[in-house]
Amino acid sequence: MLSITDPDLPLSALTTGRWATVRSVLPDAQGREDELMLRLMEIGFVPGEQLRITAAGWPGREPLAVRIGHTTFALRRHEADRIRVTAGAADAG
Numbered sequence: 001m002l003s004i005t006d007p008d009l010p011l012s013a014l015t016t017g018r019w020a021t022v023r024s025v026l027p028d029a030q031g032r033e034d035e036l037m038l039r040l041m042e043i044g045f046v047p048g049e050q051l052r053i054t055a056a057g058w059p060g061r062e063p064l065a066v067r068i069g070h071t072t073f074a075l076r077r078h079e080a081d082r083i084r085v086t087a088g089a090a091d092a093g
Contacts, residue, residue, distance in 0.1 A: 007086055008023055008084050008085075008086060009084065009085060009086075009087070010080060010081045010082075010083065010084060010085075011051075011053070011064070011066065011075070011080040011081070011083040011084070011085050012061070012064065012077045012080035012081050014052075014053055014085060014087060015053070015087075016053045016054070016055065016056050017052060017053070017054070018052060018053070018087060018088075019050060019051070019052045019087075019088060020050070020051055020052065020085035020086060020087050020088065021048065021049070021050050021051075021085060021086050021088070022045055022046060022047055022048065022049045022050075022051065022068075022083060022084070022085055023047060023084045023085055023086055024047060024083075024084045025037050025040050025041055025045055025046075025082055025083055025084070026082045026083075026084060036079065036082065037082065040079065040082065040083060043071075043073060044068045044069055044071065045068065045083050049068055049069070050068070051066055051067060051068040051085070052066070052067050053065065053066055053067075054066070054067045054072060060077070061077065062076060062077045063075060063076055063077075064076075064077070064080050066080070
């Protein structure tokens, strides 16, 4: 089971309102860079970027409203599962 103190966790496991830093975007199940991976990276989910979940749908926390830079994106849980983050951000505020 994942804990929010794990150094590498899926974005979908992050607590709403908590800052995190993107570590990576995972390839598909076969280990290939697929369309979803590339799209997530193109819109800003790249290593080193800081983000936070600003809201989550109910029930099931879907979709997730994710703030990265000056933009907010709505992600489905399966999309957020592909983004690995480290909880906390050095200059978040």
